Amino acid sequence: MINIVLLSLLVVVAIGIIRMKDLFAVVMLTGIYGLLSASFFVAMDAVDVAFTEAAVGAGISTLLMLVVITMTGRKEKATRHKPFAALFVVVITGGLLVYGTLDMPLFGSADAPIHNHVAPRYLNDSMQEIGIPNVVTSVLASYRAFDTFGEVVVIFTAGIGVLAMLFAHRRREEDEKLAAINDSMHEKHLVIRIVTKMLIPFILLFALYVQFHGDYGPGGGFQAGVIFSSAIVLYAMLFGLSAARRVVNQGFIQLMAAFGVLCYGCVGIASLLNGGNFFDYNVLSNDPVAGQHLGILLIEWGVGVTVASIMIIIFFSFAGRREIQQYVEQNKNKESV
């Protein structure tokens, strides 16, 4: 029942996103969409996925989109032509996809192929083989460590892409002027500044809890990284980019992004050198279960560090661009006056 309600709400929100012309409202609606799908995942008992969706879909991606909107303006461009060809293609592919689902097993049926392949082994043997209570973490970080490595590399590549496109080297005197603009702008927000100051330590603490408690409860490197970076992003939004840059140095954060991926890969190499397969943590220590624990801890750490630094890098790049844009506009205004 609750599934039906949540799914229909999702459809309503999706239609709203398509119909809306105001991009700011669209971004807010995508945040709501993320939160709704997170609740849907909770209803399906997939708390880890829900946690990720809530942190990424409703949290940090909304923030990043908002930063982008401050640069591009909040109105959608009016399209003059009606894209009938695109509609045609979409309808055809959608029809084919729906036709494809007819062959799939029914929702929640017990004899679906996915429940008979490797899932029984993961569920039954995970406790003996890996020795941690959260099966999701053991699948993600140990059985499927190579897939997760791929995901981390994807995030790393995204960060590098953003850096390559948007990185702007700023001169020092410009930097000071920008900081002055920022300070004047941010001094207004007294109440929210104080409340944020109170909240940020707890957000960071919660991120670390999620990071290191991922073996026992929902959570892990991805969620922890996103939460950690959202605290920094919050700080940057309220206290200005220059202040945030003083807290986390750009060069240091780039180094950490690479270090996380390196740490992850090195665990795999270490297990190779000890005579096991790539990412076979059993050989990392004398006791296989202790080796698994060590391996999972290390790679989760790598994931968390990379995700957090890449998110911060992306935010810094976008926000830095925006600051420069503001600065140029202000100069223009002065000249015209």
Added chain:
Amino acid sequence: MELLITIVSGLFLLVGSFLCLSGGVGIIRFPDFYTRMHAVGVTDTLGSVMILTGLMMQSSDLLVIAKLIMVLLLILLVGPTTSHVLAKAAFHNGLQPKGLSTENKHNNKESSSSNT
């Protein structure tokens, strides 16, 4: 004793839900942004506090109570702040409360521009 706790917590839950619901009605029925925000900002915080208190009474697990208290503190801190920030942002961007005459609006704009 058991019965009393159940009844009191049920009352708390009921009042909390009623407050949240009335906030929802307010956001649809009220005429302009500020009154709407007022409706939601006030009732939502109090409503969720009531609901959480009711839930706390129901549970016997100390860990659950501690978690609920943390959620409560977070809501107490964040709820009023968001309302404040929303109202401030709306005011800064020149949204006038309904009922102020257009002439008044004009004067306000002039005085604010002369200030800056």
